[in-house]
Amino acid sequence: MSLKIIPFAKPRLLRLSRAYGQYVWDEVGRRYLDCHTGHGVAFLGHRNPKVVESIKRQMELIMTATPAFQTDIADEALSKLSKILPSDMDYVFFLNSGSEAVELAMKIARKVTGRKRFIAFRNSFHGRTMGALSVTWNPKYREGYDPFPWETRFVPYNDVDAITSEVDESVAAVLFEPVQGEGGLTPATQEFAKALMEACEKAGAFLIVDEVQAGFGRTGKIWAHEHLNIRPDIMVAGKSIGGGFPVSVVAVKTSIGERLREGEHGSTHGGNPLALAAISGGIDALIGDSVPLKASLSGEKLSTELKKVVECCAHVARGVKGKGLMLGIELRFPPDEVIRELQMKGLLCLKAGTSVLRLLPPYLITDEDIKFCSETIKEVLSAWKHEREVPKHDVC
Numbered sequence: 155m156s157l158k159i160i161p162f163a164k165p166r167l168l169r170l171s172r173a174y175g176q177y178v179w180d181e182v183g184r185r186y187l188d189c190h191t192g193h194g195v196a197f198l199g200h201r202n203p204k205v206v207e208s209i210k211r212q213m214e215l216i217m218t219a220t221p222a223f224q225t226d227i228a229d230e231a232l233s234k235l236s237k238i239l240p241s242d243m244d245y246v247f248f249l250n251s252g253s254e255a256v257e258l259a260m261k262i263a264r265k266v267t268g269r270k271r272f273i274a275f276r277n278s279f280h281g282r283t284m285g286a287l288s289v290t291w292n293p294k295y296r297e298g299y300d301p302f303p304w305e306t307r308f309v310p311y312n313d314v315d316a317i318t319s320e321v322d323e324s325v326a327a328v329l330f331e332p333v334q335g336e337g338g339l340t341p342a343t344q345e346f347a348k349a350l351m352e353a354c355e356k357a358g359a360f361l362i363v364d365e366v367q368a369g370f371g372r373t374g375k376i377w378a379h380e381h382l383n384i385r386p387d388i389m390v391a392g393k394s395i396g397g398g399f400p401v402s403v404v405a406v407k408t409s410i411g412e413r414l415r416e417g418e419h420g421s422t423h424g425g426n427p428l429a430l431a432a433i434s435g436g437i438d439a440l441i442g443d444s445v446p447l448k449a450s451l452s453g454e455k456l457s458t459e460l461k462k463v464v465e466c467c468a469h470v471a472r473g474v475k476g477k478g479l480m481l482g483i484e485l486r487f488p489p490d491e492v493i494r495e496l497q498m499k500g501l502l503c504l505k506a507g508t509s510v511l512r513l514l515p516p517y518l519i520t521d522e523d524i525k526f527c528s529e530t531i532k533e534v535l536s537a538w539k540h541e542r543e544v545p546k547h548d549v550c
């Protein structure tokens with residue numbers, strides 16, 4: 155018997171052999187425009203030269219060291235991160251994945267507040283480890299894994315009344331995505347975000363902002379919550395911050411960081427020197443190439459073109475969703491077959507919620523790429539016949 159990977163991921167039936175910038179190539183040299191980017195990881199472009207150079211340099215020096223030891227690369231990563239994190243956050247901890255970062259954010263909230271309950275939102279996605287899963291809404295992911303470590307109450311997203319009445323003094327923290335990613339590309343409203351922050355302040359609950367998918371420039375600001383004028387108590391980021399290298403970060407307000415003690419958490423690989431070099435190179439790219447501005451401008455263009463596609467394919471498409479370069483078309487049916495057909499035509503996309511065709515392209519996407527993307531989607535959707543319509547409101 156040959157060894158196999160446990161088939162948790164639905165096979166794409168595509169063998170990737172190399173990648174650069176906004177493109178990937180298959181084994182016979184065919185090029186694809188990559189709007190999948192490994193669930194949004196390669197937002198800085200595949201093998202971003204600044205990230206690659208930084209990792210290569212570090213490989214010649216030291217490849218492993220835990221945070222118990224000081225290293226130049228840790229100083230470098232901290233110094234660059236301090237320039238882009240919210241100004242009242244003076245403590246960070248590095249981990250390897252978004253789920254691990256969410257997990258630590260929840261542990262910190264649990265420990266510091268002494269409370270055991272969490273609030274999350276319908277259609278939220280925060281990861282698959284047990285703590286992160288406990289605040290992930292989709293029943294499909296949760297089924298068979300209970301009991302969860304903490305009690306979570308899921309309330310409707312963008313519902314001011316619900317959040318005001320649910321956040322009380324029993325709540326350790328509220329987990330909040332400024333733009334819901336997996337759940338269907340829904341941005342939070344200003345009004346909702348303001349009510350959420352006020353409710354947390356009043357109840358003494360922490361506001362944990364999950365920037366794993368929307369953060370690092372993708373929505374047109376470095377952090378997506380900047381659009382909403384809110385101040386997180388704890389912020390988590392992952393995916394694109396390492397330019398393709400696995401790394402995540404938890405940042406906490408100074409007042410919270412000062413209450414955390416030796417031994418309360420740890421990770422063998424978290425903050426690995428290569429991961430820190432990836433963050434350092436990633437931040438150079440983010441700032442040096444004005445990534446948020448470019449994402450905002452390209453996002454506007456892509457959104458305009460996608461709206462034209464929706465107009466002419468109203469029999470199958472309901473509208474455009476998302477923000478910046480976190481965009482999608484809400485279809486009237488599950489997008490799986492459409493995604494397969496787009497792949498055959500050289501465009502890689504993914505799904506969000508039950509019915510959203512999701513695009514998470516690198517910021518490097520050009521006008522020509524945008525034209526190719528929208529024309530290919532139009533070609534596929536205009537010829538599409540669908541049989542069963544799913545309800546409008548996204549339910550994962």
Ligand SMILES: Cc1ncc(COP(=O)(O)O)c(C=O)c1O
Pocket residue numbers: 193251252253254256279280281282331335336364365366367368392393
């Ligand atoms: C908002 C959000 N939080 C957390 C996660 C979990 O990240 P990871 O898959 O790196 O564990 C994801 C992954 O898609 C995400 O979109």
